[in-house]
Amino acid sequence: MDENARRAALIEAMLPDVPFDGWGRAAGAAARRLGWDEADLAALFPGGERAIVAGFSGWADQRMLAALAERNLAALKVRERIATACWTRLSLLEPHREAVRRALSLLALPQHAALGLRLLYDTVDAAWYAAGDTATDFNFYTKRGLLAAVYAATTLYWLDDRSPGAAETRAFLDRRLADVLALPRLGTRLRQGLDRLPNPWRMMRAARRS
Secondary structure (H helix, E strand, O other): OHHHHHHHHHHHHHHHHHHHHHHHHHHHHHHHHHOOOOOOOHHHHOOOOHHHHHHHHHHHHHHHHHHHHHHOHHHOOHHHHHHHHHHHHHHHHHHHHHHHHHHHHOOOOOOHHHHHHHHHHHHHHHHHHHOOOOOHHHHHHHHHHHHHHHHOOOOOOHHHOOOOOHHHHHHHHHHHHHHHHOOOOOOOOHHHHHHHHOOHHHHHHHHHHH
8 A cells, every 4th residue: 555545544544533532542443443554644644633634635635636528528618627626625524524624724824824724726727627628828827716716715615615515605605606706817817806706715714713
């Protein structure tokens, strides 16, 4: 088993315990169940909890991409592809909603803000990649900035959504994407749209306080 597979196995083993024990303790207990020692855990996640949370986010991104690879996204409009990508990731994380909450609480700490931004970028970049985005100019960054704001807001909405099948979250996501992606061109109007969206990191801090 290579390192990536070992990380994935450990993440999957620890997730049921994260809501109760937090990332560090859950990782240690999962490693012991797998027959690994502290040295193995340190080698896989040398940065402690922040590295584990980063691994969890990357694990979710990879599962999203694997699921999307089985879909015929080419038959969909761009907005539908992006909505499918975002919804697929949230659906995969549904059994681990409280682990996501724990992860956002850690990333909301000031010392982890840069990591949170990087992980959010990685997620939206993966979503656009799966959607077939080929932009190389300013639109490349604008698209990712807009989707980052939409996905962060949708995630926070989803955390407290108790509607059947998270239907209200899906409607929220579709409305937000309609606001920022159903434009004839990406440019000045998109930058203005980004300014109107909530700052995802400010919202993460608010979630942590609550």
